[in-house]
Amino acid sequence: MTTANANALTARWTSTVDTGNTVLSGPGVYVLLALLAPFADGQVRDDLLAVAPEPLDLPDSPTTRMATAVWSRTDVPLTDAFVAAVPAARRGPLTGDPGTDQPVLDAWADEQTAGAIPAMPIQVGEDTLMVLASALAVQTTWSSPFTGIPRCPQSGPWAGRDLNGLSRRTRGLQELRVAGTEGGPVTLLTVTGADDVDVVLALGEPGRPASEVLPAAISAPARASTEGPGISVREIEAADDEPELLVDTVRFRVEGRHDLLKDAAVFGLAAATDRDEGHFSGVSPVPLAVDQARQDAVAEFSATGFKAAAVTGMSMVLAGAFRPQYQYKKRLVSVNFDRPFGFLAVHRATGLVLVAGWVEEPELAEPEL
Structure with a gap:
């Protein structure tokens, strides 16, 4: 779960x-x-x-x-x-x-x-x-890479724009599914990674917002289909009868x-x-x-x-008005180094005195201008 x-x-x-x-x-x-x-x-x-x-x-x-x-x-x-x-x-x-x-x-x-x-x-x-x-x-890298091609859509919101297009043609239709939702179908294309991560591209009907398409891509039941947004089917001459899938999309960041x-x-x-x-x-x-x-x-x-x-x-x-709770009372002892004094730097584990010194004249504060 x-x-x-x-x-x-x-x-x-x-x-x-x-x-x-x-x-x-x-x-x-x-x-x-x-x-x-x-x-x-x-x-x-x-x-x-x-x-x-x-x-x-x-x-x-x-x-x-x-x-x-x-x-x-x-x-x-x-x-x-x-x-x-x-x-x-x-x-x-x-x-x-x-x-x-x-x-x-x-x-x-x-x-x-x-x-x-x-x-x-x-x-x-x-x-x-x-x-x-x-x-x-x-x-991840793709198991079947795309080819970069210039794209300039002729219709829709990207019409007339020069885009960094990506295209590839593969055998079989197993990467293509369509999810049915109350707001209409959503086309799902699985781009298979070479290791253990895939990327699913999701396309709804024109004008359908991300707030509807993305949840559908995540949780709506999907099935193999060639009927959905962005999908078209045509017949071609070929040497065998195995379907092929041509994908055109765009590079994005x-x-x-x-x-x-x-x-x-x-x-x-x-x-x-x-x-x-x-x-x-x-x-x-x-x-x-x-x-x-x-x-x-x-x-x-x-x-x-x-x-x-x-x-x-x-x-x-x-959060709130926090007051630390103290359980004990204790003495407060002060010491004031207000005349010449010495100092040592000691290595804790061995007791080795690393440096020793004496303070005869303290450093003076900078005068106020």
Whole structure:
């Protein structure tokens, strides 16, 4: 059911997309929701479990890589259970200084996607207590490559435009299916990758929006057919009777930048943003609320293959009026070095004094102008 749950999230998300070029990754969000769900409280826990009831285990793949990481401030103690769920290699510190923290997060996004996404989609602030992130990278080549050809459509919204066309002719029709939906049929063409990733191209009837075509491509029942949008059939002379499939499409590179909190209910995050109280006591005794949730993604389809990358980030801030509870009283002892003093630098394991020195005259402050 894990794949079905992740696909269901992607289908719901695609039903909300606006017009224009875009790309998104449901699994990139799902892995973070599934990580948080067991450690959430009350309504937030219910909402997250409804979307991501179990972890998503990606198959061992030569074409697909998923990485996750968590950064937190030292004054946000993590529970033993959360530490066990997120190994030390996937955890890092936040200093509370955006000038220090943001470059670290940006470098992680850049490294995990080989430069495709050069920066984390969220911006940390002085009040950011925790950041969770995922990075997805996919790259495959076609089992049957395309040939690049100039294209200039004669009708439709692309009429008169000079395009980077792609064309190929293969034997058999097994890559072609049509999904029937209430809004009309959707043609599905599977472009088979050389390893373990394929790309499905989905075409609806003229004027049908992405918010309808994409969910249909994900979840609507489909069958082999030669009757659907964009499909035409003609007879040719040939040496055998095996059908052939001629595909004409275009090269593309698209980008998407998504604020997940604009449709927070889709991701089970609506209640998690309420700062009146904390929602993740299983993560930390410090009350936390979700502050930002964003994803940046990019995808490129060419004559030889396909590659895509997505980075998803969520940040958390303090919720409610938190007051640390102290159980003990103690003395406060002060020491003031206000006259000449010496110093040593000692190697802890061996006791070796690495350097020693004396401060006779302290450094003077710069005079005010």
